[in-house]
Amino acid sequence: MGKGKVTRDMILGKAAALFNSRGYFGASMSDVMNATGLEKGGIYNHFPSKDQLALEAFDFAVQTSSAEVTRHLNMQEKAIDKLMAFIDAFTSVAADPPIPGGCPLLNSAVESDDGHPEMKLRVMKAMDVVLHSVENLVKKGIHEGDIQQTTDAQLIARTFIATLEGGIMLTRLYSDLAYMDSVTSSLRHQINAIRTSK
């Protein structure tokens, strides 16, 4: 990896942590300069604007968090067990965020929903990926005979993600994992309720 790429990735990592913790408006280019130890020119050499840096930092944060989810999912074979692993992955993100500041999807969704159209579009696309992966796991679980045929996969996926993101919000607000534990215990119960009785 060339020196330019190393510097670029270092800037992305530091910027992702700053924007995810303080938000796009809460973190300034001076903060990015302080965190990276680079002059403004050294940053603009790699990213033409704060906007562009924020968009790429968001992608970096999502990729890093997704890798944590994938790691949990890969430990399981069956779709219904992967659904349970999905809950573990979000609990792990709540307990020890791969990118400081919590879940980049939640943070950027809430910050961008009023009038940051380019970021909002990027969050929508990333959220689509997460929602569809849960929906597909539910469908696969039905196909594998572990989940009841009548289950509405889309409804389960939306509820699943809403509840997990809301759980992360509560756990971060109170700095107390007990909130995430309550929420995930509820979700596990909900998954058990759609199991076929074999």
Add this chain to the structure above:
Amino acid sequence: MGKGKVTRDMILGKAAALFNSRGYFGASMSDVMNATGLEKGGIYNHFPSKDQLALEAFDFAVQTSSAEVTRHLNMQEKAIDKLMAFIDAFTSVAADPPIPGGCPLLNSAVESDDGHPEMKLRVMKAMDVVLHSVENLVKKGIHEGDIQQTTDAQLIARTFIATLEGGIMLTRLYSDLAYMDSVTSSLRHQINAIRTSK
């Protein structure tokens, strides 16, 4: 109501909408001046700092949103029906926010969780009120014989609020009420699952 109080309330209403939509860092005092039509001195005459204005604007936003929830709850007599009305109230906040920008609890929780201790404390207190009111409704529902005795009221309350706030996040991200509809349909199902079979 004196002229001073009228001006003060007008500033609070405009500031609440700005901060709730764009966030504390996303909205500047110049934005507040533009929205209110007042000079900087006219605003600082009522609020000593942007910080103080943001804290009081948050309280104003929470009171306004709570009034909408209370209005829905007052339409019902029994605790279990009030739980269902709580869902309607959040759906109404998602569809037509009393304060532009969505739910002030969600927005301020996500923005303040990293390093705005005074705001975070205020959000925690406001969230406590909401969580306890749901928990008390579940306990009252048990007492009234409509909810199963073994129900964990605290767990239900945390799941309820996490899911509703996550649903508002999704619905605002996609500008599509279908997400809130999925989530609330799931919650209604969950409440029916803890009903006593009378």
